[in-house]
Amino acid sequence: MGVAERRERQKAELRDTILAAARRIFIEEGAEALTMRRIAEMIEYSPGTIYLYFESREAIAIQLVREGFEKLVAVIGPAAAVVADPVERIRAIGAAYTEFGIADPETYKLIFMEDAKYVYAAMTPSAGPEPCATDEPGEQAFGVLAQAVAEAVERGLFRPVEAQRTAEALWAGLHGALSLHITCPVMMPEVRAVATIVQESMLAGLRA
């Protein structure tokens, strides 16, 4: 009775093919080109077929958001793991984050600059409607930063600030530079320089 297995395997394969096409279109042609008909054309199936594998266009986008978050974690995790000193670790995280945004602007845009619904959905794997899963990639990446801030406070390297909000502030600073650069390079031509200023001035200001 290997028929059912083969069928299942083939179904999974086509699902992956769809996702691969979506990924490729998204990266090569941008978020706007990611249409059902474009995907269908690329995989040489009719548009309707995609709906046998994904509930909607949004469901595909959500999957890409998930992958995007995983990419980000894959970049930030290692960068953070190496460094013992919490302040230096914040620097390492910040640098990795900034480089990620510069290297893969489309993914960065999809994750942090598109409509929240994608992120919400990506944050809720298959659970209820409430978007707060602390073990998700996004939270995980942020957690590493918050942890570093908390450590810096504990060790007396930072003034006694609220770790959560301060981490949010550090993140916001870099996100501001990156997102402005992505939406309008003219406004923010020297992202790296600006990101460095944001980070270094904040670190200096937070120092005990």
Place this chain on the structure above:
Amino acid sequence: MGVAERRERQKAELRDTILAAARRIFIEEGAEALTMRRIAEMIEYSPGTIYLYFESREAIAIQLVREGFEKLVAVIGPAAAVVADPVERIRAIGAAYTEFGIADPETYKLIFMEDAKYVYAAMTPSAGPEPCATDEPGEQAFGVLAQAVAEAVERGLFRPVEAQRTAEALWAGLHGALSLHITCPVMMPEVRAVATIVQESMLAGLRA
């Protein structure tokens, strides 16, 4: 021969009516609802008519971007004008900027978070294709900030930093908090608190 004049006047009137409808739809129903057919329905004309007054939907959006920049300047200018001390002035500008983003998120989004093309076009009033007009509202608002930073450096209140990049960094910091809050409130619930941390830690770090 007052006919031509009246015609011209009526043409201008309908143009304004279209813009007023667009403004209203944009504010009340959001950017996504701003469609040609929706505008046409509101002003009780056929969609095609709008094209006799605006080149495209984009042209209408560009006009709204222009108005948005003007609103921003109208908020920031006065806030900056009152304060003599450059550092306090930066605080005042930052506060006004943050409140603008919180009070009018749709406009903020349109200006700083949509595709750059709108901003580019809005920055070039009617000139060539190159987007750099230093006398435009956007540049004007930023100029006030850059000026304050330069003054702070001159008076020895700040370390000898590059005024332009530092101003960009201060801006980026606030923009990061605001834009994250707008796209995904869950990620940035306490905008004001975070904006304050960003601003104050940066100011502390920049102090001479």
Place this chain on the structure above:
DNA sequence: GTTAATAAATAAACACCGTTCACTATCTTT
């Protein structure tokens, strides 16, 4: 006052979008 010219507005169409659904063709089981 009637006719010709001009300008404004429209309705219908084009090409795209996401999505749905009746239907076909193929494969599997009986």
Place this chain on the structure above:
DNA sequence: AAAGATAGTGAACGGTGTTTATTTATTAAC
């Protein structure tokens, strides 16, 4: 070989921005 299940299709629906031939109304000329 017949019956049943299932993957895939193609056409359609209602939506988008935009274009164009056509109608309608106003103005100008005779």
